Amino acid sequence: MADVIVVGAGPTGLMLAGELALAGVDVHVVERRSSSELVGMRARGFHSRTIEILDQRGIADRFLAAGRTVAAASFARTPVDISDLPTRHPYTLALVQSDIERILGGWVAELGVPIHREREVAGFAQDAESVDLELTDAAPMRARYVVAADGGRSTIRKAAGIGFPGWEATRSTLIAEVEVTEETPQGARVDKTGIHGLTPMPGGRTVQVLVTEQRLGPATDPTLADLSSALVAVYGTDFGVHSPRTISRFSDATRQAAAYRAGRVLLAGDAAHVHSPTGGQGVGLGVEDAVNLGWKLAQVVQGVAPDRLLDTYQAERHPATARVLEYTMAMAVTQLADDRVSALAGVLSDLLTVDAARVRLAGLHLGLDVRYQAADGAHPLLGRRMPDLDLTSAGGPVRVYSLLHDAHPVLLDLGTPGGITPGAWGERVRFLQASYDGTWELPVIGAVDTAAAVLVRPDGHVAWVGDGTDAGLEEALTRWFGPAAAR
Numbered sequence: 001m002a003d004v005i006v007v008g009a010g011p012t013g014l015m016l017a018g019e020l021a022l023a024g025v026d027v028h029v030v031e032r033r034s035s036s037e038l039v040g041m042r043a044r045g046f047h048s049r050t051i052e053i054l055d056q057r058g059i060a061d062r063f064l065a066a067g068r069t070v071a072a073a074s075f076a077r078t079p080v081d082i083s084d085l086p087t088r089h090p091y092t093l094a095l096v097q098s099d100i101e102r103i104l105g106g107w108v109a110e111l112g113v114p115i116h117r118e119r120e121v122a123g124f125a126q127d128a129e130s131v132d133l134e135l136t137d138a139a140p141m142r143a144r145y146v147v148a149a150d151g152g153r154s155t156i157r158k159a160a161g162i163g164f165p166g167w168e169a170t171r172s173t174l175i176a177e178v179e180v181t182e183e184t185p186q187g188a189r190v191d192k193t194g195i196h197g198l199t200p201m202p203g204g205r206t207v208q209v210l211v212t213e214q215r216l217g218p219a220t221d222p223t224l225a226d227l228s229s230a231l232v233a234v235y236g237t238d239f240g241v242h243s244p245r246t247i248s249r250f251s252d253a254t255r256q257a258a259a260y261r262a263g264r265v266l267l268a269g270d271a272a273h274v275h276s277p278t279g280g281q282g283v284g285l286g287v288e289d290a291v292n293l294g295w296k297l298a299q300v301v302q303g304v305a306p307d308r309l310l311d312t313y314q315a316e317r318h319p320a321t322a323r324v325l326e327y328t329m330a331m332a333v334t335q336l337a338d339d340r341v342s343a344l345a346g347v348l349s350d351l352l353t354v355d356a357a358r359v360r361l362a363g364l365h366l367g368l369d370v371r372y373q374a375a376d377g378a379h380p381l382l383g384r385r386m387p388d389l390d391l392t393s394a395g396g397p398v399r400v401y402s403l404l405h406d407a408h409p410v411l412l413d414l415g416t417p418g419g420i421t422p423g424a425w426g427e428r429v430r431f432l433q434a435s436y437d438g439t440w441e442l443p444v445i446g447a448v449d450t451a452a453a454v455l456v457r458p459d460g461h462v463a464w465v466g467d468g469t470d471a472g473l474e475e476a477l478t479r480w481f482g483p484a485a486a487r
């Protein structure tokens with residue numbers, strides 16, 4: 001029996017598998033696709049916080065080397081400068097999903113995680129000890145826990161009976177790679193239906209097509225005839241489309257699982273939430289789910305922390321994602337060339353000339369403003385992402401994110417030496433005495449009070465801030481990393 005089976009080798013499943021493997025968990029991935037080849041076009045990139053998370057694991061350079069960085073975002077048809085956000089990565093990375101999965105897959109392979117391909121999960125049964133996965137064409141598999149990272153139509157979410165409430169789709173868009181026999185117009189077009197565009201691909205007559213349908217299409221695979229009629233409705237011609245390489249349909253349906261957990265089964269990524277792809281938030285949300293869940297599940301599996309630690313996964317990720325889902329709905333609305341929507345876009349554009357509004361929106365768009373539960377009046381760092389400070393230690397200069405490469409918690413004593421120690425948690429928590437002379441600047445809220453010490457979780461969020469004493473440290477260590485006795 002495996003410790004954990006992750007269903008789905010998309011970005012979320014791969015990231016989670018890497019996190020669990022780093023923690024020493026026996027993790028297997030089950031995937032129905034025979035290779036990492038994608039059917040249809042998906043993500044074109046991701047934002048700062050996702051790059052930071054990859055940096056925390058020492059693999060950001062692999063992605064940066066394969067893509068192209070862009071220091072701008074766009075909201076309500078207005079370009080938003082993001083180059084001055086306080087992060088080492090103040091940009092979006094343009095990188096197609098097949099490359100994202102290829103690079104993540106390479107990392108997971110280095111960590112020795114088995115990926116069982118051409119295995120499709122049909123359902124599951126669980127008891128107090130384990131979960132049995134039913135596969136369509138293979139023998140069942142058993143694990144102590146299962147994570148469904150099997151996408152928006154998640155078989156496991158449905159089998160678990162978990163509701164998927166939200167907003168119905170209002171429009172659907174076809175995305176395709178096809179050959180054409182006629183010249184195609186340059187650039188994107190926005191009208192009352194939505195956004196449309198044809199982009200020639202290098203060599204030959206193949207184009208990438210994005211065309212919003214006049215009426216909401218069904219949640220089934222579209223045909224060449226569907227593509228043809230959608231093009232004719234917008235352009236008056238279908239440009240002689242033929243020989244499709246891929247055609248798929250996406251919508252602006254926005255839904256979030258009512259629960260992220262059913263016993264020993266947990267949901268992550270698109271299996272837990274879907275939204276309009278406008279704004280490119282999906283990969284980042286899945287990666288954030290994965291790094292939030294990975295270390296918690298590892299500790300529960302290893303008996304270090306109690307099962308209730310897993311409940312903090314939903315408590316933290318559900319509200320954080322709900323905000324982003326609402327943001328994607330707002331973004332999608334402004335992508336129509338309707339007079340009233342244009343008026344709204346104009347008002348928003350004007351507001352975005354106010355710097356505080358620009359910075360606030362950029363923080364949300366880039367995923368840099370996430371804060372997990374913190375009591376009123378707590379230090380502003382608590383629950384937020386730890387900045388990647390350049391520290392000085394006895395061993396020389398060190399970046400905070402480099403301390404997180406192995407996904408272990410880190411206790412940093414930045415005050416008078418000797419004041420703080422991880423005590424009985426010494427084997428689980430990495431400890432470093434260091435100094436930092438600069439300012440502490442957080443995205444959106446700006447400079448904050450210096451911290452004398454910080455406890456950083458493996459996902460890079462701050463679990464405790466010291467005031468020069470160790471008040472509250474033991475409580476935070478117990479809450480997040482299990483009781484001292486459970487070594």
Ligand SMILES: Cc1cc2nc3c(=O)[nH]c(=O)nc-3n(C[C@H](O)[C@H](O)[C@H](O)COP(=O)(O)OP(=O)(O)OC[C@H]3O[C@@H](n4cnc5c(N)ncnc54)[C@H](O)[C@@H]3O)c2cc1C
Pocket residue numbers: 007008009010011012013030031032033041042043044045046097119120121122149150151152154155175250268269270271277279280281282283284286
């Ligand atoms: C047109 C389009 C453009 C997009 N652009 C962006 C963008 O620019 N930036 C961005 O961040 N996001 C973008 N997204 C969203 C992004 O693609 C998704 O959010 C992301 O793929 C979610 O990753 P995931 O791993 O959670 O799910 P998925 O990528 O859907 O992966 C799920 C995996 O599970 C497997 N699976 C499913 N069912 C089973 C089963 N029963 N048994 C075994 N395996 C199974 C699937 O084969 C798949 O490999 C876009 C989406 C679309 C449709």
